[in-house]
Amino acid sequence: MNTEITRMGSAAGYGLSAQERHRVLRNTYWLLALSLVPTVLGAWVGVATGIMQSLRGGVGLIVFLGGAFAFMFAIEKTKNSGKGVAVLLAFTFFMGLMLSGLIGLVLGMSNGASLIMTAFAGTAGVFFVMASLASVIKRDLTGLGKWLFVGALVLVVGAAINVFVGSTAGVMAISVAAIGIFSAFMLYDIKRVLDGGETNYISATLALYLDMFNVFQSLLALLGIFGGSND
Template sequence: MNDHSLQPQGNPGGFGGLNSSFAADRQRVLRNTYALLALSLIPTVLGAWIGVQTGLMAAMGTGLSMVVFFVGAFGLMFVVEKTKNSSTGVIALLGFTFFMGLMLSRLLAAVLGFKNGGTLIMTAFGGTAAIFFAMSTLATVVKRDLSGLSKFLFVGAVIAMIAGIANVFLQSTGVQLALLVAVLGIFSAFLLVDVKRIIDGGETNYISATLNIYLDLYNVFTALLQLLGIFGGDRD
């Protein structure tokens, strides 16, 4: 799938032909990533709809649903990465996005309990799209290498995840707000780094690229939606 020839065919320009080949490869990865990302929204929405309609996640309770989330998410991500060099990887990725939609249903159901729940969801979706557009555009103009930034962001994401698990038991509103703002900032920055990596040729597999960007968008959306629910939810 990603075994691209780097030999310029019939081009006496040498390095010019090589650079042209690299550029074409990067554009193809970026184009395929965006196409698969758009396709992944379908199983996500389907999983979310099934979850809201059945109330499956709410019925599990907080503890069990958390276990299912971590086991299912990390297990499916492992499968996606193991199969990313074949067409099976696309199927695995779509299965993963369906699962993530199902996991999202508990939050969606809670927000839909607000009088303006539908508006909040659409606002969060629009905000996520705006952040994606802004970070993708910024990635095309930033010249410096951002690979070093990803290490700091990863550490921040791990700390936020651990703090989030702890806050399930602490139930602190202040901690929750701080975490949501941190997650929003961390994964917005991850969007910039992940898109820039594709543009620079650091990521050559569009399935892996889609998985990374999908996770960025998922976390941005959930953080935005929770913040909107806290500050703008209408219970009347």
């Protein structure tokens, strides 16, 4: 009986009311929507300046990983104050800048703008499906987190290797796997908020932003490979 209660959800164990949990989720969604603004701005600056052209290969990887982990460390340190929002938005600008290399490559195709909108719509669709599932699934998904984390680590290692190998097949395989893993992460992260396992909306926004960023980037890479046109 006790096992079944645990499997049906962990909200009661966290001692949070439904109103408190939904307040965290609402604030998370608002901040997530706001975070898209500096992301778009960062991508625009990156495309306009061509800054990512000078950060190819291993150098680009080092800048990306170093910058991303530094920002995430700063967000964790400031998440309980108003500064956390500012640091998070600065991070999303940085991520947009890092994405500009792929954006610029796709925009160089005759149907590039259409591909970007398709990737955005696809990401939004995945998010809607995962959010809907999280609201109806009663089972506790806490145990899923460790498997997804391992999967994400494998992806990072694979992506790092492929930076030097430059294999199109590798890009395709990594992108497909990333879409699956980070779609599942969306479900897991939203469910954590709904169950009361995540009570800080800045941390929740960071997690969901990274999920969406990776799904969008992977979708765009696949669309560029399979649907890109230079006519």
